[in-house]
Every structure is written in structure tokens, then in C-alpha cells.
Amino acid sequence: MVTHLAGQSRATLDSKISEAHYKACLYAGLCVSGSNAEVMPAQWEYQVGPCPGIAMGDELWVSRYILHRAAEDFGVIVTLDPKPMPGDWNGAGGHCNFSTSRMKADNGMKVMEEAIQRLEKRHKEHIILYDPSGVSGGERGRGR
Structure with missing residues (x-):
């Protein structure tokens, strides 16, 4: 899933991707309100909103596009699969x-x-x- 990035731990890479995504969303004028690491390795989440009504759908789609583009800069492919790893995660x-x-x-x-x-x-x-x-x-x- 991740190409080698010399001299950096996985956790550092993950947080850099999350931060780059968050900043890019803010720069694009999206209503994002946070991001954090989750339980599974390399699993992160971010929060979109609060948004009024139907704007939420647009904000979510654009934020996902930005996430994929930000991850490309780090040689990472993002999955939105609801169960990306087998096991008790x-x-x-x-x-x-x-x-x-x-x-x-x-x-x-x-x-x-x-x-x-x-x-x-x-x-x-x-x-x-x-x-x-x-x-x-x-x-x-x-x-x-």
C-alpha cells in the first residue's frame, strides 16, 4: 500500500498525509473540523462539517478527491473499503x-x-x- 519513504516511520508518514489533506481542504474552502488516527494500522479519519443541508454531500466528495490527490504526493493509495484488512479490526x-x-x-x-x-x-x-x-x-x- 505504501512505497518506501526513507528515514520516516509509518506513523510519521500517516500524520503527514493527514495534515496535508486537512490543510488542502481548508485551502479549498471546505468545512473540515478535525482528523485523527484510528485503531487499525494506517487507519485515519477526518470530520467534514458541520454543514447546512445538502452541502454536506458536496463537501464530502471534494474532500475525498483531495485526500486521494494528497496521498499521491506521498506514494500512497487510499482505500475507502469498509473492511480493508481481515482480522479482528x-x-x-x-x-x-x-x-x-x-x-x-x-x-x-x-x-x-x-x-x-x-x-x-x-x-x-x-x-x-x-x-x-x-x-x-x-x-x-x-x-x-
Whole structure:
């Protein structure tokens, strides 16, 4: 996955890629709010947002393009596969956090629970759409 970069540890290379990506996103005017290392070796994440409404999708697509281009400068190929390594590793899939004004108001927990109940009704359909090719075999959510 990574070409040799003499004199640098893997952790240093990873953090340099993450920092280059973050700075490039800010320079491009994207709304990014952080990045951090994860559990699996060479696994990093970054946060896009907060963004209003549909702008989130655009910000995510452009940030991913920038990530691939930044990684090229370090001789690294990025994968967005939800389960890139076999074994007992956490999954690596994206997730979305959202809230509404009603969720942040009084009785917000009740509103959140109602939203969860509505989402539960189509959970299997949503999971299929997460990995439509079935490549990951649903493994991402199981940590195995």
C-alpha cells in the first residue's frame, strides 16, 4: 500500500498525509473540523462539517478527491473499503452524525428515539445500500 519513504516511520508518514489533506481542504474552502488516527494500522479519519443541508454531500466528495490527490504526493493509495484488512479490526466505514432543532430542544431525547424507530424499519435496506456490491460481506459493523 505504501512505497518506501526513507528515514520516516509509518506513523510519521500517516500524520503527514493527514495534515496535508486537512490543510488542502481548508485551502479549498471546505468545512473540515478535525482528523485523527484510528485503531487499525494506517487507519485515519477526518470530520467534514458541520454543514447546512445538502452541502454536506458536496463537501464530502471534494474532500475525498483531495485526500486521494494528497496521498499521491506521498506514494500512497487510499482505500475507502469498509473492511480493508481481515482480522479482528474495527471497521473503517464512514458514518454521519446529524441533529435537528427539535432534537436539541426540550424533550429532544424523545425526538431522537422516534427517529431511531423510523430508521429501524428500513435498517436492512440501508445496510445493503452501504455496500451494494456485497464485497465486505457486512463485516464492517461486526469488528471481525
